[in-house]
Amino acid sequence: MADSESICVFAGSSAGARPEYLAAARALGAALARRGHDLVYGGSATGLMGAVADAVLEGGGTVCGVIPQFLVDKEIAHPALTELVVVSSMHERKREMARRASAFVALPGGLGTLEEFAEALTWAQLGLHTRPCGLLDVGGFYAPLLAFFDHACSEGFVNPNHRALIVRSADVSELLDRLGARRQAAR
Secondary structure (H helix, E strand, O other): OOOOOEEEEEOOOOOOOOHHHHHHHHHHHHHHHHHOOEEEEOOEOOHHHHHHHHHHHHOOOOEEEEEEHHHHHOOOEOOOOOEEEEEOOHHHHHHHHHHHOOEEEEOOOOHHHHHHHHHHHHHHHOOOOOOOEEEEOHHHOOHHHHHHHHHHHHOOOOOHHHHOOEEEEOOHHHHHHHHHHHHHHHO
């Protein structure tokens, strides 16, 4: 992807049960900084969210966190970001992150990560944007979700062309390269 594009990363607000999740978040953040990409994410200092932001900052990169006021009030906002945008709701948070994004990446996470990624993917399916949507499939974390999408295709609920919108890799560099190629093709 071209320099200074913003990658929106969805990720768990916890570290998860396996150390490779944190390692992947740090590797993604370091790669974003090294490639000159800005990070836009949910603004938390905790879990995989905080790890990816810290790695971008440690690499000299730019990080924009977008967080609703009620989460700032719970004192989980990252205190050292390049920019912190405080919004009034989760809906506004997703809208602002999407507005700033050149591509979307989901690290492992829970319900919020799934919901955010699914919305970005749905918007792509509907033609509301042409930005690529990728899964960093750490240790096969997303294998059950991908199996669900394949099942939904075979049952006639998801068009195979829409299933193909998902870029998946277990390797950070490969994922970013593939997202960049999709971004170039969409231009």
